[in-house]
Amino acid sequence: MKLLITAIGKRVQLIKYLKKNCTIVGVDAGDSAPAANFVNKFYKVPRFNDQNYMDYLLNICKKESIDLLIPLHEYEFDILCENRSKLKKIGTTLMLSHKKIIDICQNKLNTYRFFMENDIGSPRSYSENKILEVLENPNSEDNVKKFLEKEFKMRFPLIVKPINGMGSEGVFKVRNVKELKFFIDYIENPIIQQYIGGTEYTIDVLCDLKGDAISIVPRERLEVRSGEVSKTRTVMHKEIIEETYRLIKALTKSVSNEEKVSVIGPYTIQCKVTEDNKIKFIEINPRFGGGVPLTFESGVDYGKYFNMMVDGEKIEPIIGQFKEMTMLRYDDAIFIG
Template sequence: MKILLTAIGKRVQLIKYIKKHGEIIGADAGELAPAISFVDKFYKIPKCTDINYIDSLLDICKKEKIDLLIPLYEREFNTLCNNREKFKELGTTLLLSHKNLISICNDKWNTYKFFIENNINTPISYTKENIENILKDNPEELNFPFILKPLDGMGSAGVFKANNKTQLEFFKDYIKEPIIQEFVEGTEYTIDVLCDLKGEIISIVPRERIEVRSGEVSKSKTVNHKEIIKATLNLVNKLKQHIEEYKVYCKVASKNFNTPPLEKDEASVIGPLTIQCIVTKEKEIKFIEINPRFGGGVPLSFEAGVDYGKYFRYMVEEREIKPIIGNFKEITMLRYDEAIFM
């Protein structure tokens, strides 16, 4: 089995675990990514905004006979989804969810709307226009503090806390296209979800975020939290239902209005999802984000017993995969920095 990972950056632990089951080809726009030292072969590629980006990946897939292409950087996802069939023609499976799911995940207001429309508990959120109207007409209705972040933000970049009206008025203009969320106090969890190529859930592993540095977890522990697992199962099934309904709509539109059809056999939820939630003191579970990729702390789920590399091999070999939801060890991860000398 040959796997191509893009934007490998510092994803050393991810590579080490998957490498146990196949050959890892790494690609990155930079030549000084630490993970380069751990892949079997490396290719420098253009940035995902470059016109030659897709062609460069297609060339690698053809040359290396890649079985599975796993992108690790959100900015790549839309472009890759739009070219899924080109990779399929080369015998390469793109391990990335449906483009409608990408649009839900990559825009935090779309994520919020999805939560609300599907009765999934989430912090109350506002657009900049919503907040400006409230500040103008009914400022006493605002219940501080608030969390402000870019609609298309990644990690902790550009995330700010507004404790009062002055800070709110500043940050709503400082951040380009912000989403403003009520601040929810509680225990933060990241949930690692893995789905097969048919969209069936293989595993769900909640990880408590004990300590975070620069948006990535540095101390974490797996927790077999039955209610979080149950709520996550419901969320993912709602995602699948939403996308299936969207696909039906697209088929009707394609027939009646001559719009482009969907790619053939495009599944809804494929591969990894990283979902974030907060559990309040009242035991309420409030979901915050969905990301259609590996989280930075996913090696903890590997170590807890979810062998992603094995399941990737099963997908490539079209073998049956039995779900192991809730079947993992409760362990703690403490991360530290390492260096590579060249």
């Protein structure tokens, strides 16, 4: 089976694991992507916002007889969803959820509304418009704090981040009114979110082409460097697994039965477990996360299941079936003469 993976960048470990079961064609807008040295075939393509980007991908998929296309960069999701039918016509399945679900995941306020509508624990989130009015008035810092607590049930520290941000890019923890004003102005289209303390987890999820969860693996984030996890361990956390399963079911129901595409492929979901053991979900990302190699190593063979999906084989879920392991990452290099 042939996989085309976009924006491969530095995703060397991911490529190595998938190559065990699949032939990998990788594309990237840069010609010096480290992962280009590990795929079976590499193509340099325009950036996702170039008018010729989709034509390049379609031609590559046709030329290489690609079975599955897996995008790694969120900013290209919209154009790929728009061209799903064109990909299907040449025999390529887009391993990406329905556009309605992408809209829930990518817009952080939509994500928060989804959590609230489905009784899923989450930190309170608001657009800057709701809070700007009080900040623009010449109130004292104490009055602003009282207003935030009374009207929004939020107190410092707070989180300010882009409404359409990718991963932890542009996420700031603010401790006072001065910092809040600065980052609301600094970040384009920000949202303000209640800060939740506790232990942070990433959950790697794999769904089949019908929207059913195959695997759910929680990972405790032990150390993060430049927005990507550097130390992490898989944890058999029953409550997180159960709540994540319920979340996936709720996402599936957000698309009508008439739609043929639902929740499919890899997901990376963020949550925190508070000191009083409450689970608070923060983000839903419909793509592979940077720490997913640990989930491969813990026993979830994504490549095997991708093959089964393409062949139309029945897949039995393996939820809760993985080894508890720790991953410690380090830098490596490629030397090109």
